Amino acid sequence: MSYVAAPAFSATRFEIVRWSVFAVLVVAYMSVYFHRMAPGVVAGELMASFQTTGAALGSLAAMYYYVYTAMQVPAGVLADTVGIRAVAALGNVVAGVGSILFGLAESFEMASAGRFLVGLGVSVIFVGLMKSNTVWFSERRYGLVSGLTLFLGNLGSVLAAGPLAFALTLWSWREVFVGLGVGSLLFGVLSLLVVRNRPEDAGFPSLRQMEGRAAHAARSGHWWQALKAVLGTRAVWPGFFVNFGMAGGLFAFVGLWIIPLLRDSFGLGRAEAAEYATLTLFAMAVSAITMGSLSDRLGRRKPVLLACALLYAGVLAWLLFMPWQPGSYAKALFVLLGFTGGGFLITYPSAKEVCPPAVSGMAISVVNTGLFLGAALMQPLFGAALDLGWDGTVSEGVRVYGFEDYRYGLGLMLGYALMACAAATRITETRGRNLTVAETKG
Secondary structure (H helix, E strand, O other), X not given: OOEOOOOOOOHHHHHHHXXXXXXXXXXXXXXXXXXXXXXXXXXXXXXXXXXXXXXXHHHHHHHHHHHHHHHHHHHHHHHHHOOHHHHHHHHHHHHHHHHHHHHHOOOHHHHHHHHHHHHHHHOOHHHHHHHHHHHHOOHHHHHHHHHHHHHHHHHHHHHOOHHHHHHOOOOOHHHHHHHHHHHHHHHHHXXXXXXXXXHHHHOOOOHHHHOOEOOOOOOOOOHHHHHHHHHOOHHHHHHHHHHHHHHHHHHHXXXXXXXXXXXXXXXXXXXXXXXXXXXXXXXXXXHHHHHHHHHHHHOOOHHHHHHHHHHHHHHHHHHXXXXXXXXXXXHHHHHHHHHHHHHHHHHHHHHHOOOOHHHHHHHHHHHHHHHHXXXXXXXXXXXHXXXXXXXXXXXXXXXXXXXXXXXXHXXXXXXXXXXXXXXXOOOOOOOOOOOOOOOOOO
């Protein structure tokens, strides 16, 4: 592949368009995280409203993850074929309808249906955004941009902790979810107006042409053949299992069980317990941008990911086996849990750098499936572990579990984390470049 002269274009207009596309998609992505984490804050209201057990509550929250998991590979295919603009618009609309249905639900079944639609709608947003980043930002900045994406997305989960707990003092949980649904419908319209699939669709040359290089080859053949090639790439799969074990366990815990643990085991109120969830999520957000930038600067992916996985498992082991109480010490532990767990971000650039650029959406979707499969399994498993040890205590219609019950769930998370450590040792080092593209000077 030879280098070519860069066509002339308006750099200022390009930056405006590029960051406008990013902004619309990333705000929609923040709602993805909000929906993912919000059930933990309203767990008590949900159990009281629908008279559920811990396992049933876990299944209701995990309904989002079930459909999200199933949709990850289709989302990658859609991003690579139909295009990001249409996918983002439709996804926001479906999520909006689901959130409104969830907020209005009068039965467990209706709430599950709403949660299903939310998961279906938001399932395409992240992969579409990461695919968009591959065509609007250069490879040498992809780790940083991926980290920025996860950082901003995590702010949505931060909003689903302390700020949501405060909002529930002003409005009911139902009003919050209906309002969020209306917002998603508006972003569906905004996606059609602002988002473009690639620079060429906005009147620019491709990003590589702007850098004086030949454009990447377009995908050839049927999408099914491309997907089979991605699935057959062995270097993709370690990232799948890292996400399954590390991010899957962490998302399930913070998204549903962290607040009940602190409430039941230590008597914390919801607002106080939500502070711990907020700290964990904010640390994860900071970690994403820190680790993405660090891996870009070092030109190394594997050492950063492996170090994060090992430290994450160490923090979980400490929470499980060592004594701790709420306070500054415990907050520091939860910050470390979020910060080390946020290193899963490295799996995304690692996946797209071992597959041809034209199928980057599919590659990212495969490793992302691991995250949501792990969370979908962990949330009800954690709840089932609690039910096994439950002594029958009920407070205001809500089951109350002891810390020894929560230890079983933390043990499951540690087992997940050790799996992630093993998988991280198998990550292919790409040195921050696509291994399928040969760069030669003309």
